[in-house]
Amino acid sequence: MTISANTSSGASASVNLSSIVATAEQLIDGWELVVGLEVHVELATKTKLFSGSANRFGDEPNTHIDPVTLGLPGALPVLNRQAVELAMRIGLALNCRVQPCTFHRKNYFYPDLSKAYQISQYDQPLNVDGFLMLPADVRVGIERAHLEEDTGKSTHAGGTSGRIQGSDYSLIDFNRAGVPLVEIVSRPDIRTSDQAKQYVGELRAILLAVGASDAKMEEGSMRCDVNVSVHKLGTPFGTRCEIKNVNSIRSVGRAIDYEARRQIDLISSGGVVKQQTLHWDDSVGRTNVLRTKEDADDYRYFLEPDLVPLAPDAAWIERVRAALPPLPAARREVLAKLTGQSKASEAVAVIVERGQDAYIGEVAQVGGDAARALIYVQQAFAEEPAVPRVPAGDVAALSLMEKNAKVTSTQAKTLLAELVAHGGGDVLAMAKAKGFEAMATGALESIVDQAIAAEPGAWASYKAGEQKAIGALVGAVMKLSAGKADGKAVTALLQAKAAVG
Amino acid sequence: MSPSRRTVVDVASAVANGSLSAMAVLEENLAAITAREAEIHAFNLVTVDQARERATQIDADVRAGKTVGRLAGVTIALKDNMCTRGVETTCSSKILAGWKPPYDATVVRRLADEGAVFVGKTNLDEFAMGSSTENSAFGPTRNPLDTSRVPGGSSGGSAAAVAAGFATASLGSDTGGSIRQPAALCGLVGVKPTYGMVSRQGLVAFGSSLDQIGPFTTTVADAALLMEVIAGHDPLDSTSLPQPAPSLAGELGKGVQGMRIGRITDMPAGSSPDVLAQLEAAFDALRNAGATVVDVQMPSMLYGLTAYYLVAPAEASSNLARFDGVRFGLRVDAKDVNSMYGATRAAGFGDEVKRRIMLGTYALSAGYYDAYYGKALKVRRLIADDFATAYAKCDAILTPTSPTVAFKFGDKTSNPLAMYLCDVFTIPTNLAGHAAMSVPFGTGEAGLPVGVQILAPALGEAPMFRVAAELERAR
Amino acid sequence: MTQQLAGMLEHFRDVDALDLSNVEPLNQPIPLTNVLRDDVVAPSLDRDEVLASAPAAQDGRFRVPPIVGLEE
Structure with missing residues (x-):
């Protein structure tokens, strides 16, 4: 979830026009697409963000649990140094400023959120104001990259096909609860679905390079939420929709293309885009409404009293920066x-x-x-x-x-x-x-013979011991072979032939 | 020697040198419990079997010449909001009834490591929210000194257990006065350490930025010894101060010669004359012992009540959200999970808890954060600033602990605000994170004990205990 | 209870008498920063022990009524 809106609502009057403008061929029927991404990555630590149980994927349910993970009464969080270090690596690799920061509680009820609040960073995140260059030299701003904890996993059972709707009950596994996440929030600087795919691909490459995450989208260790809006050039940004559950780079492209088309068609037919959270259904290739802005929760953010501020000093930041591998x-x-x-x-x-x-x-x-x-x-x-x-x-x-x-x-x-x-x-x-080599040598020999025939004077001089004369012979071979002959092999052949007479 | 007059210091040394058995101490307590617990209701649970097993072990260790800890054979009652592995921990709430934590609180481990014998888990206002122990889901605790009166709260069970001779000492928790006020009302010494001095790990949180665990004892020296055991850095609590436990026993004989004791000239009104008379006597006693009494001002003190009753409920509304019927404790089943939450929490929480959760939720909500919670945090700063100014002029401050002696059951239950006013003198310390303690000093109405509160700055435990020891000598 | 709450909230407006415009909020009474632990695995709690004290469990997981009317 984003703290400050990274795209703006069409209703707002204070919207600024972006300096990043799509090229004519990037427009869709005259509409400019505006995309920002929120990417969650699980950090490759040994333990959880605030406790010592193992951060491991794919094990038996509820085998990596402790009082903190389960939100048992009396349990207190203690921040994992390595998680901070990996988050700093991500921030520095994304050209962010690493700053003193704090943790907040985001309060909401959900069965897989054990404490009924998520510890996250709110108005003072660890990393801010960075950017990522796409391979084609497109610069995508990074608003923030902050630390937070993951939730457990719910499995919906009974009823129809494991979906929430119509399930008889749900089962909760807390192995993932408390796994350290970094949420990387881009600015709305992306103008095409291809750029969005490149952004995710490049981000993934950076995460792998710095060893911060295994970034496996199929296992959920890297997850994308995509904010999409459309507008006409020279006008304020359109109302954005947030698409959740986009689980592959390919889906990022498909979901954006689908959503852009939906919004353009809606506006073109006289409709209005509502600020909504959407769910991408990859199997049928469409988005479904999860909720509209009006019923958004009040998360009652407040400073987490069980943790103290985090303020990496310059020495620590420089140590991490110096240890970054080539990106x-x-x-x-x-x-x-x-x-x-x-x-x-x-x-x-x-x-x-x-x-x-x-x-x-x-x-x-x-x-x-x-x-x-x-x-x-x-x-x-x-x-x-x-x-x-x-x-x-x-x-x-x-x-x-x-x-x-x-x-x-x-x-x-x-x-x-x-x-x-x-x-x-x-x-x-x-x-x-x-039998590859024999053929090649045979072919070369016949070319050498042709060269000797073509340069009889040089051949005579060379045989008489004038080493310089070999240049003309080799040149002839190169010419005849269109430059494909190996110079050393040619020299060797000529030496052999001269010795034989 | 009556069981209630056995001290921690005496028991520990006598058990360690073999002149007294841990079992004898325990059996005295158990006999007292048999005689009076039905009337007093200090405990939610008496762990007779575990206690006897433990006492047996300690006596065996002593006989075998093994090193025993600093609290060998000292019987201790624990407020029932401290996690004890495999032993029911309820916070006197229906929502946690029957819950057996899979781990021990840090303080529990530290006491056990020093040879303490746990007698049981004591009653409290549900989730420590209250000042009389009338808010327990399992019924109120009575004041052993006058059973028509409350023992104070929220740690009323822990205070009553020591006052009634059910244990040599006990631990309570203090969020806004929950150790000091019951100590005052039951005639005991009660300490609220500097925030971060004692680990909160395993203490079921009420107001996380205010909560501290501390001891109830019959003597100042006992409190000093218990502090030396339970205090000190704990890596499992991020707010634990990175320093060892203070040495306090050596402070007790130093006297107060040359110390400057603050008297708050703009103290909130409303204290009863008997209490104020004892406070004056306490100032006199310190003066007679060589201290100087200086005037200080605390203009924000009265506003502390508002700050506290917004900050503590705000934190509590979040801390208590985890009681959702999913992983532990009570569940009232329903057709979907959201209805289950509602039904579970409606049935599991008592009225005072619900009131504070609503208050805290409101104070933190988007439209009201600035008007309530945000302002409360600023008032908190003003109070800390007031203290800083005052402590530039003095080493410690004396106030009443409670505006009155122990009051009768039902006196304040109909009006929450009247109940909240019980804490007007104790709350500012918690907001500032400073040290404070209550020591019994004389009696007031109906011959009931009066408590004098000693306030000291953060990490001011040493001077605070000097003053406490002096008042104890003078009383 | 709603009336009591309204009364309390009214009482809590007493702080409006204070000028708080230049006052920094005090969230925590201690000046600590950078409290960190090493990334070392500690043993997990025993699943069976934990699930035994859960209101409902199945297949090694906590069981809850169907999740509807909630948002992730």
């Missing part, structure tokens, strides 16, 4: 330079997301061809870990064989599959075994 954007830039690709290219993005960019750097380090290695790794290493099992030297050798036309690209693909299947190997021997 995806910077890594994409490095990889793009190394491989000669665009930093916005699919291959670069995918490799950085998989964390295999360092591996490609290693291939280049041992003399391999980085551009080819990028393609190999993108195509064949999708199932491999960040540090693939195939030694970088093997990939380097293969890239050179292909570069030097010792194997064709099709043959290289076959050899690559072999490498992956066996976790590495001697590519030269593999090529030989498959």
Whole structure:
């Protein structure tokens, strides 16, 4: 839930016009889409935000519970240092200011909220005023990234198909209750559903890179609420709707497209968008109304008296900042330079997301061809870990064989599959075994022979011992082979032929 | 020696040196309980079997020459809002009846580690909301000194248990005077430590920023010893002050020579003459012992009542929301979960609790936060500022603990505001988070004890106990 | 009870006599900051013991009547 409205209501007169404007091709039938996201991520701590029971997903229900988690009478919260540290990592990676902050109680009744209040941050969050750059250099403002605790999980039983409506009873598991969350609230700077998807993808990459969360949307360790409104350029923002339960990057795009269309059609047919909370039903691809603004709860926020303020000092903040690993954007830039690709290219993005960019750097380090290695790794290493099992030297050798036309690209693909299947190997021997190398050498020899025939003077000089004359011969081979011959191999062949006579 | 006059200090040393058995002490208490508990109703639960088992163990340890703790064989009654593992903890509320916590409060662990023997869980105003122990769902506690009168509250059971000789000492909790006022009305020493001095972990919260646990004893030295055991940093309570328990026993003989004792010149009116007469006598006693009495002002003191009766209910409305029939305690079943909440809480909470939850919910609600809760927090600041000004001129302040001696049952139940006024002198300390204690000093109407309250700044326990010991010598 | 409450709220307007415009609220009486614990796992409570004292339980979970009329 957002504290300060991150998009504005159409009814408000004090609405400012955004400086971020969609391009003509981004408009939908002349309407500008305005999107902001609230993303909840579970932090990768060992224990809960305010108590020592384990933060673990997928175990038997109610096996990670303690008096604090269960909200037992007399239990008191104590803040987890590591959760604070991970939240600071997120804030710093998102270019936020880390500031002194406090915790509030957000009071409401729900069976999976054990204390009947959630401890969250209200008017003084830990991280504020940051931004995230999308790969295509679009800047999305980050309003805040604050710490709060997760709730337990309700399972609805009996009645029809496990839904709340018509269920006979519900069962509550508190394993997730108290798991540390960071809620990252963007500014309404997103103008297309594609940008929204990129935002979630990039945020996920950052979270993984800094080790703050496993960010698994399918397991709920990363959850998106999407605020959508539409308006005509030059007019105040439209009334927004908040879509909950958007559980994949693909759904983010679908839900926004659906909701934008719904709002545009509604306004176009003379209707008015009401401020609502919607539920995304991915199976049928539509939103349903959860509640309208009028019946919004009064959460009676007040400062949590069982906790004291949190004020990370400059030394702590700098220590966390200094320990941040290179972030995806910077890594994409490095990889793009190394491989000669665009930093916005699919291959670069995918490799950085998989964390295999360092591996490609290693291939280049041992003399391999980085551009080819990028393609190999993108195509064949999708199932491999960040540090693939195939030694970088093997990939380097293969890239050179292909570069030097010792194997064709099709043959290289076959050899690559072999490498992956066996976790590495001697590519030269593999090529030989498959008969790839013989063919390549044979082809090269005939080209060398053609070059000797084309440059008889140079050949005579070279045979007479004039080493400089080899330049003309190699040049001829390169010309005949359209530059695909391996210079060293050519030199070796010429030496051998001269020795033979 | 009558059981009620056995002191913590005497029992602990006698049991440790083998001259008195823990079992003998316990059996004296149990005999007193058998004789009078039906009339007094100090306890919600007497843990006879566990207590005997424990006393047996301690006596065996003493015989075996093992080291026993600083409270070996000291019988202690616990207010029934402190969690005791496997032992019913009810807060004198139907909503918690039968609940056995799966853990011990920190104070319980600390007492047990020093060899204390727990006799039982004492009655209180439901969830500690009240000043007479008439608000208990399980019936009121009677004042052992005059059973037609209340023992005070909310820790009335803990006070009555010590006054009636059911235990050597007891623990209560003090949110707005709930230790000091019953101590005064039952003729005991009662201490409200500096906020953060004693861990609240395992104390069922009423007003989290006000609550502190403290002892009831018959002597100042006993209170000092219990404080030394229960105080000190607890990593399980984020508001626990990061320092060890204070050394207080050594303060008691120091006297008050040269100390400056504050007298509030603009004290709220309404105290009865017998109480005011004893307060004057207390000032005289301290003066005679070498202290100087200085005038101080507390212009915001009267407004403390308003601040308190907004802050405490606001926090309570949130703290008590967890009693929802889902995980523990009472549930009244209903067709859906929302109706279940309503039915459970309607049946489980008494009127005073409901009144305060409504008050607190209102004070925190969006449209009224600034007018009520927000203002209350500012008044809280004014009171802290008043104290700061006063303590620049003095080391401790004396006031009455309660405006009157123990009153009769039903005297104030019809008018909540009249009941709330009982706390006018005790509340400001809780708002400021300072130390305070009540010591018996003379008698008033009907020969009933009068309590004098000693106020001291945060962490001012040492000077406070010096004054308390002096008043004890003079009484 | 509603009348009593109204009376109390009326009484609590006594603080309106004070000028509080430049007064900072006091939320907590202690000046502590940064109270933190290490991220070390402590044992869980025993599920059976906890569920035994619950009003209703089933399949290792707390059982409640159907959740309607509430928002998450």
